[in-house]
Amino acid sequence: MTKTNIKLKKSILLSCTAILLSSAAGCGKSSTNNTFEENASEISSEYIPDKEQETADSSEFSDNLINSDESEFEPLTEIELDFFTNYLNNLQNNTFLQSSYSTPMDMDLNEVLYNGIDSERPPLSDEILQAYMAEYGDIITDIIYFTTPELEEFIALKTGITLSDFKKQLDLPYLPEYDMYLCQHGDVYYVPVTCISGTKGPGIYEITYEYEDYLSESGVATGRVILNQEYGNENYWFYSNIANLSEEANGSKENETAPFDPSIINTFYVDTDISEISGFDKFDDFSSITKEKLYGTWYDPHTNEVIVLSEEGAYTYLPYLDLYGTTLYDWELTDRSSDGLCPALKIYCFESETSPLTYYVAGIREDYFWCNSQQQIFYRQ
Numbered sequence: 001m002t003k004t005n006i007k008l009k010k011s012i013l014l015s016c017t018a019i020l021l022s023s024a025a026g027c028g029k030s031s032t033n034n035t036f037e038e039n040a041s042e043i044s045s046e047y048i049p050d051k052e053q054e055t056a057d058s059s060e061f062s063d064n065l066i067n068s069d070e071s072e073f074e075p076l077t078e079i080e081l082d083f084f085t086n087y088l089n090n091l092q093n094n095t096f097l098q099s100s101y102s103t104p105m106d107m108d109l110n111e112v113l114y115n116g117i118d119s120e121r122p123p124l125s126d127e128i129l130q131a132y133m134a135e136y137g138d139i140i141t142d143i144i145y146f147t148t149p150e151l152e153e154f155i156a157l158k159t160g161i162t163l164s165d166f167k168k169q170l171d172l173p174y175l176p177e178y179d180m181y182l183c184q185h186g187d188v189y190y191v192p193v194t195c196i197s198g199t200k201g202p203g204i205y206e207i208t209y210e211y212e213d214y215l216s217e218s219g220v221a222t223g224r225v226i227l228n229q230e231y232g233n234e235n236y237w238f239y240s241n242i243a244n245l246s247e248e249a250n251g252s253k254e255n256e257t258a259p260f261d262p263s264i265i266n267t268f269y270v271d272t273d274i275s276e277i278s279g280f281d282k283f284d285d286f287s288s289i290t291k292e293k294l295y296g297t298w299y300d301p302h303t304n305e306v307i308v309l310s311e312e313g314a315y316t317y318l319p320y321l322d323l324y325g326t327t328l329y330d331w332e333l334t335d336r337s338s339d340g341l342c343p344a345l346k347i348y349c350f351e352s353e354t355s356p357l358t359y360y361v362a363g364i365r366e367d368y369f370w371c372n373s374q375q376q377i378f379y380r381q
Contacts, residue, residue: 076198076207084207085195087236088225091119096158096238097209097223098189104159104239109170110366113181114189116144117154124182128175132182136173137275145182160230160237173273185271193223203229205236208245221245260297260308260315260325268299270379272367280372284363289343291333293364298378307347307378314347316357323349323357333361342372 076084087093092115099111124132124145133139146154151170152163163170172181191211198207205227213221226240276282297308306317306325313328327349334344342363346356362372370377 073199073201073204073206076195076200076205080200081195081198081207084198084205084227085193085209088193088195088207088209091115091190092117092154092158093238094191094193095189097191097193097225097241097243100241100243102240102242104161104237105165105167107159107166107238108168109155109166110168110172111189113146113151113170113172114183114185116183117146117150121145128178128180131175131177132173135175136182136273137278139184141184141271143182143184145180148179148181151181157235158238160228184273185269196222203231205229213244259327260306260317262306262317262325265299265304265306265317268301268379268381270299270301272365272379274368274370274377277363277370277377280362280370280375282363282370283342283372286335286337286342289333289361289364289369294333294345294361294369297381298369299381300376300378303376305376305378314349316347316349318357321357331356 088097095112095115096107098114099108101107121144124143128145129139132143148163155161155163170181172183174181193209193211195207195209198205200206206224207227208222208224210220210222212219221243222245224240224242224245225238227236228239229236294309295311297306299306304317304319306315308315308325309331314331315325315328316323317325329347329349331345331347334346336342336344341360343361345359345361347358348356350356359371359376359378360373361369363370366380368377368379
């Protein structure tokens with residue numbers, strides 16, 4: 001799920017529905033310290049899914065999943081669905097629903113590890129805090145942290161693979177002298193889900209869940225997660241997750257052409273590390289700034305501007321210009337590199353096409369883009 005919010009909390013989710021849950025993922029953030037054991041304490045152990053698994057080697061799970069006979073699977077009972085609802089709503093498990101992936105190696109660790117690996121952590125020492133600020137700038141929000149050995153242990157527990165197996169490596173501030181990753185953020189990626197159906201086979205659980213999605217007609221969206229039970233244990237490895245099944249079916253984000261709802265602005269977050277562009281004097285390679293990279297929902301907290309960009313068009317929310325996100329406009333990204341200038345993002349939201357709403361994009365990252373001349377930063381939701 002887009003940090004949507006919901007990714008659905010970075011993207012509306014993922015955009016969870018825009019993060020990767022757009023609004024839902026990023027929009028439905030709340031904090032919880034409940035452990036899995038506390039959540040599931042009322043569920044009798046006799047109803048916990050069967051602990052047996054055909055193979056003890058996690059590397060064989062992919063083949064088992066593909067080759068499993070459908071006759072070996074049976075529907076999950078209501079008690080089992082309640083069990084997995086509690087399991088997936090545990091904070092350290094729920095975060096694995098914030099990224100969409102077809103195999104464990106495809107997970108985006110930057111989304112999955114947004115909450116850290118443990119909600120109960122002692123404060124950092126002054127020495128480490130000073131080292132962080134010397135390298136990455138002032139600390140303005142809460143900060144999560146973990147060492148590489150702690151991360152390896154957590155990843156093995158939740159996925160059954162090693163850190164080096166992931167296709168996309170972790171990209172968080174890192175202090176080599178402490179072998180420690182750190183990340184500033186002021187809230188928590190958390191999207192409560194309800195398991196509504198599923199099947200179980202030999203060590204395999206395929207579960208469909210639903211969650212609130214403020215940008216869909218029904219107000220809810222559905223996702224599907226596949227869990228692999230660790231051989232001989234009650235632990236479950238996350239194998240696959242599709243945060244929004246309608247997006248998968250349609251081949252595009254269902255909410256891209258929906259009018260923008262300004263009521264979700266108070267759920268937006270802007271806690272990305274932007275220290276590398278402090279002073280607005282950094283420019284990217286202009287060829288790396290593409291139209292496709294700008295698809296998504298973007299928010300400038302200083303001006304309260306929101307722009308939603310997709311292949312179909314653009315919505316803009318700028319009340320001071322009488323734009324309220326209700327009309328889909330044409331937009332383009334104009335290459336000006338022949339003049340030594342950065343690309344111009346033009347949204348044709350006014351009657352005169354010669355005077356579009358224009359942003360001069362100096363650079364783009366996964367979570368934000370910036371405009372040097374206008375001194376604006378737009379954060380992806």
